[in-house]
Each structure stands twice: as structure tokens, then as C-alpha cells.
Amino acid sequence: MSTEKRYYITTPIYYVNDSPHIGHAYTTLACDVMARFMRLDGYRVLFLTGTDEHGQKVEKAAAAAGIEPKAFTDKVSENFRALARRMNYSNDDFIRTTEERHIRASQAIWQALESRGEIYLGHYEGWYAVRDEAFYAESELIAGPDGTRLAPTGAPVEWVKEESYFFRLSAWGERLLAYYDAVPDRILPETRRNEVVSFVKSGLQDLSVSRTSFGWGVKVPGAPKHVMYVWLDALTNYITAVGYPDTGSAEFKTFWPADLHMVGKDILRFHAVYWPAFLMAAGLAPPRRVFAHGWWTNEGQKISKSLGNVIDPIALVDTYGLDAVRFFLLREVPFGNDGDFSRAAMVRRMNVELANDLGNLAQRTLSFIAKNAGGVVPAKGSLSEDDAALLAQAGGLLDTLRAQMGRQAFHEALESVWVLVRAANAYIDRQAPWALRKTDPARMETVLLVLAETLRHLGILLQPFMPDSMGKLLDQLAVPAAARGFDLLATGALVPGTALPAPSGIFPRYVETGAAEAAPVAPGKGTKPGKTPPGASKPDAGQGG
């Protein structure tokens, strides 16, 4: 392994049975922000996303659409690539499980497992519900009206027995527990880690890893009747992308094991139990960390297709703007928790934190420089304690962010940044350059320089979250493209006298369109208690997303 700083981060590969929704956008966004942060911090980054294209559901969906599975997946997979472009994700690769490189890798890991005696041929039997295409445990079944057994979904079940290959998962419990214990924060958040540990401690059964009931998948080497279990196939994508089975390749040696598999909480087990077991059994290193994030609700309601309240990330971006959406998703909720998307919360964050706090800070500073400091980076005089304190706060932010980003605490990182934003607004009011303009122009310039430097720090540090907007901010500060990495935060200070372009707003306020203006209120603002103006019902957008 080279001494170069490197970082490998992955999203799950998304199942093409579904069109992209906010959950997909969220997972990949979190990875994108991590990837951008690490790149700016000098790491060589590999950021992988892609699509999972095998399995019975895809086979059936394609049949229903009257086309070949591959043609079907070509089409649906493109939706995810389109989302990635629209969301400005910086993924370095986009993998599809139908690619030749992946089929080769999947068969290779199978053979590695088989040759090490980790896979054996047996029979899978259990209660199967044809309607649900799923097996159920005895304990899950419910009694039907006539005493027959039913799936928890109410579907009839039958006892089915089929030939299947098994992975000796039962042998890996102790080694998995040791793996979880080997480093702190192996599985985050902590509460998810507890669940995984408890699951493993309760005892593991061997895992059926092949199917004969359908054909759309990777063929089991030497057993063409069998198709590899979709999860074994899918998880393998993470090593396919770094060149497996060529474990001697530079890519593999550089990037494996992955630093972080980002997943939704629903697929944690596959990533934190099966996958490390598969890897260790195949003689490969397991991932360094798995992070399971939460789900979004919509206006307080659980999101479901049947409720029709699925949130389309593209529509969100169309309405509020890309960077505002990126910001909101990582700012609003402690990362790892479930969160609620609401129109009111979205607009509040945009207007209060982006437009008022940060956008206005930049605008008032830059336009003041344009009007009163000749439109160039102001001259720097001797620093007062207040100046030095603000600059020190800005200078110390990177270390704080590194620690927070290192735990994927995006919400904490943004809060840390906003502490500086608020401090800068307080500073400008205390120093009042508009007053200094008449009394002490030299001092005024120093104050403006301190503010511009603070903005430079903010712009550079917020690039991972809002790349476009911060690019604009840095343009307005005339920070060269080559001076926007974290390495030049401390030493790349603005050079007094450098010409600055004309400032323009970065984050416009979002003004609600439509209703909201129905009830005319008396000039005095109408907030007096006691009397309710006629017709003062709350207008509220009932339609989600």
C-alpha cells in the first residue's frame, strides 16, 4: 500500500425496479459530500455508485414491459445516472451489475469461497408465498380463517424445497464480533451497531446463496442451473470496481478495503454481517466502516407509493434549487436519524440560513467593498483583538470539520460553520465599517479584509456541501481555482489590491408563490392578540413535494 492518502466510499447500488426517490438522492448526496471533502483535503478518492440489475423482480418487470431484461435495465439504470448528473454528484465510477467486469468478479468470489470450503450444496426449504415471492420463517406466519397458514401479508404459503448452495455463515459469528470490536465506530450510528451485534450474538444460520427458480442473474460457476443470490452478486460490486479478481492491481491495492459503505438502515445487515463474512471467507479484507442512515418522512407522514407522497428529488431541485436542497438534507437532521421533509422547514432553512445569514453576509461585505474600497481586496492594517479572534475562529474550523466529517456528522459540521457565519455577522455590526468609512478609512479596509478572509474560509470549507454556490462566492473573492483546496486555507490569503468582480447575490430568498396573500391584514402587521382578522385561516400547501 502506498503512503498516499486515499479514501474509498460507496453508495449501495440501487435496485432498478424503482425509480429514483429522495432516499436514493440522500444516500448518494452524503457520499458526495464526503468524497468532495476528502478530495479537498488532499486524499485520492474513489467514489462509487451504480445500479443493481439482477433478480426475479427485474426479470418480471421486464417481462411485464415486454422487453428483454437487459434492455429494461439499460433504461432504468439511466434514470439513476441522470439523477447523479442533476444532483451534481462527483462519483468517479458508475457500476452496473450486468457489466462483464462485474460478472467476472462475482464468479471469481464464488470460486474463492467454494475453493476454501465456504460453500456447499444443500437444499433450501421453507414456507414460500408465491404472491410475495418470499420465504417466511415459521414464527412469522399467521393463522388464516380456516386454520391454514398465511404469510404476514396474508398471502397463502406453501412448503417448498429446492436445491441450493449455502454459505457457511454459521461459522463466522465469533470472527464477526471480533471484527466489530477491532476498531471503534465500525458500524455507525451506535444504536445500529448494537442491533447488528445483538443479531450476530443470537446465532447465525448458513445462508442460501443460489437460486434455481429464475434465471436473471450471475450464473453459478459449474452449476448453470443456479443463479447467484442477488445480494452476493450485488455486494461484490464494491470489489469489482477496484479490479477484483485482480487483487494485485494498483487499484485494488490502493483502495481496498473500502473506508465507508454508506447505506440506508434497511440494508444494514447485508453490509455489516453478510458482506464482511463473505469477504473474510474469501480471504479478503472487510470494509473499514458501514454507516446506516435514516429515512425521510414527508410533512410528518411516512412515505409510500400507496400514499402517493413519494418525494421526487428532481422536482425538489426544480423548486428550491440544487444547493439549497443539498444543504437542507444534510442540515435539517442529525445524520443517522430519521428526518421530516416539510415545505415550511425547507423554506425556513433556505431563507434564514442561506439567504439571511450567509448570503447576506457575503452580499453586504462584497458590495461594501465594491462601493467603498475600490472594488479590490482591501488593505490589511494591524489587527485588533476582535479581528484576530474572528480570523482565528475561521482558521480553526478545518480541524473541527475534519473530526465531525470523520464521523459523518454532517449536521454538526454545518452547525460549526454557522457558528462562524453568525460570528462574522456580529463582527461586522460591532466594527461598523459604514461608520469607519468617515472616521478611519484605513481601519475600515482592515475590517473588510478580515471579513473577506472569513468569507474565503467559508467558501472553501462549504464547497463539499454546495459546490456551485461556493464556486460563485470564491469567484467573487477572486480566489483562483488552484487555491480552493484545504491545503491553501491557511497560506492562500487574499492579496490586497486584487481586483474583484462585481458582487451578485448567491442565495436569493425563496418567496412562496400562490395563495398566502388571501387575507388582507391591516397595515399594523395584524399580529395583535385578541382579535383574529376575518378569513385568517392558515393557507397551507396540501400537496407534497
Add this chain to the structure above:
RNA sequence: GGCGGCGUAGCUCAGUGGUAGAGCAGGGGAAUCAUAAUCCCUUGGUCGGGGGUUCAAAUCCCUCCGCCGCUACCA
């Protein structure tokens, strides 16, 4: 049922033994450079209930109530 987590200001949350915190929302004031944005001050909580340990508990222990997650092979 078993295991685990949570319940702190109107809202979202931080705070794991030593005089209750932040942001937003609410109230008052200042300023006028700026996207009418900003800044300062301020109202507000018997930290879910009860019991216990301790000089001292939101923080440790017990118990009760409420909510949530996990408890395997659709992905």
C-alpha cells in the same frame, strides 16, 4: 416475548455527577453596509412519573408510563 434506544424550553436537538444550553419561533431595543437582511437584550423548562444512592443527579440504580428500532435469506 427477548435485546436495544429514546422521552430536556412552543419546535428540532446538545448536554452522562457539581448552580439547566443552542438554533428556530415569541417579546423589547439598536443600527441602516446589505437579499427589510443584521446585531444586542429578553420571555420560556419542577430535564416523562415515582422511588433510591450521593454533600451534590437531566446525568448512576430500581420501578412505572409512552414512543421507536432489531429479532435473517423481496431488494
